[in-house]
Amino acid sequence: MDKTVLLTGANGFLGSHLVPELVKNNFRVLCLLRSQKGLSAHDRLRKALESVCHGGEDLSEIMSCVDAVEGSIEREDFGLDERKLDALAQQVDHVLHCAAMTTFLPHLSKEQWKANVQGTDHIARFVLRCSPRDGLHYVSTAYVAGDRKDLVYEDELDKGQGFLSGYEKSKFHAEKLLRQYQKEHNLKITTYRPGIIVGDSESGRTVLFNGVYLFVRFFQVAKQSVDDTRQGKVVIPVRCLGNPEVTKNFVHINYVVNTIARLFMLPKAHGATYHITHDNPPKLGELGDVMQEVLNMEGMEFVEEEAFRESPATELETILMEQIGVYAPYLRSEPSFDKGNIKKVLSEDAIPQCPPMDHQALEKLFCYAIESNWGRKRST
Ligand SMILES: NC(=O)c1ccc[n+]([C@@H]2O[C@H](COP(=O)([O-])OP(=O)(O)OC[C@H]3O[C@@H](n4cnc5c(N)ncnc54)[C@H](OP(=O)(O)O)[C@@H]3O)[C@@H](O)[C@H]2O)c1
Incomplete structure (x- = not known):
């Protein structure tokens, strides 16, 4: 050595x-x-x-x-x-x-x-x-x-x-x-x-499930209490305060x-x-799209503050913002x-x-999180 x-x-x-x-x-x-x-x-x-x-x-x-x-x-x-x-x-x-x-x-x-x-x-x-x-x-x-x-x-x-x-x-x-x-x-x-x-870029493996992973997890759980489907996809109409053009x-x-x-x-x-x-970091909008694809759902969109002035947050939207909490400002801008x-x-x-860090790479990351049951199945 x-x-x-x-x-x-x-x-x-x-x-x-x-x-x-x-x-x-x-x-x-x-x-x-x-x-x-x-x-x-x-x-x-x-x-x-x-x-x-x-x-x-x-x-x-x-x-x-x-x-x-x-x-x-x-x-x-x-x-x-x-x-x-x-x-x-x-x-x-x-x-x-x-x-x-x-x-x-x-x-x-x-x-x-x-x-x-x-x-x-x-x-x-x-x-x-x-x-x-x-x-x-x-x-x-x-x-x-x-x-x-x-x-x-x-x-x-x-x-x-x-x-x-x-x-x-x-x-x-x-x-x-x-x-x-x-x-x-x-x-x-x-x-x-x-x-x-x-x-990891090859396997998607991680041992830390914070940030974007919390977002995916929220919708995975929310999906279980929704029975509205359209063409085989679960519909979860949720607006999230954020700019889809912002990179992460x-x-x-x-x-x-x-x-x-x-x-x-x-x-x-x-x-x-x-x-x-x-x-070449991905944009928030792309992250949202890949997440919905992986979870086989639709209805989540990033919106400006104005949207909530026109129509107040639903119960689910409020829970999402509470759960994202401290990460919320990160959906607004990035240098x-x-x-x-x-x-x-x-x-x-x-x-x-x-x-x-394209569509396929994001898919791998999210699939790993879900398939490993958020790290509980160590052998995945
Ligand atoms: N993860 C990211 O996305 C990211 C991005 C950019 C930079 N970083 C930087 O990368 C470094 C590692 O982050 P990570 O993601 O590996 O975080 P992590 O999984 O939370 O690990 C943090 C490590 O710091 C140790 N630690 C915390 N407080 C300590 C203390 N008072 N005395 C001794 N050890 C202490 C923890 O030990 P205990 O288990 O004993 O608390 C743990 O080993 C940090 O400096 C972080 O700022 C992380």
Whole structure:
């Protein structure tokens, strides 16, 4: 094994996919994670990797290159005593900070600040202590752009934008803090900003069913209580506040993992910010069409606010808006994302490309969610 990486968030959606990729590239992975609900950090890690390894064929090989370190990024010393912290710092060659409280709430809560901003501060301090040559690798989000509607460049951060959720705001402040570390401590920071991560491009597999998946699930459940059919399709007349022309920057998990790994292993790429976004994202209208096709239904449409002034929301429409809740503003606008920085460090043919996020790809994602019973049937 070449080098040791300290990875946070290894039991989460993205982190659990990064572990096998790092192992495949000969890294030993030390995973800093919490114990929870009677499960040790090691057991939680094993469980997360088991589901990613799809039945476990590579699991023992991966586990032999991975160690769990029990700790929380919310504590400055991760809750480790001085001796353990020192031993950890001695072992680490690279730090990849992927952990974050990803809950979507309209406002920034104290808990989210603690996990995402203070947690990042603690990681940065640890990086100063072990001073890896490549500094800190940080997983952010393209949505630090907040409510911007224009073209966002990777080197930009604070453009006076507002935020659609507390999560976005916390990630913005974490990036801001790291730029301060870069300035004051000359710390190299490599920032990865993915779009909205969805399932695998080949299989549709995912372990996280939030965002668009909640939308599909709502209609799957609603369908069961409707008996109106037209030409074999269930009719659910529901208007949803949103602009069908707005894009949603979905990216497949395998593309995100592949791109992060590629940049992580390329020293000349370090110290910059990268949008890991789709060049041709689908529009909301297309997402709605594919969802209706997959569910064999019709009647859902995206409408402007005006439509509800003319005719108030029905009970089902009100329930939908309540359930979508914090995601509702995301149906109104989206910026576009420049990807100039990756072009500076990789030749055109070496730049990882996200597979098309077209009708067929969306169908695969939604079918996986339904056929796997929202992740309950692990073997699907
Ligand atoms: N999913 C997306 O669409 C997306 C898009 C763009 C960027 N990202 C970024 O990608 C990263 C990973 O997201 P994800 O989708 O994998 O989210 P996830 O499945 O919710 O995983 C989050 C991870 O962070 C850990 N974590 C949270 N609070 C922690 C704390 N206080 N101490 C230690 N660990 C803590 C969680 O561990 P516990 O189980 O112990 O809480 C979990 O391992 C995040 O930085 C997120 O902002 C995600």
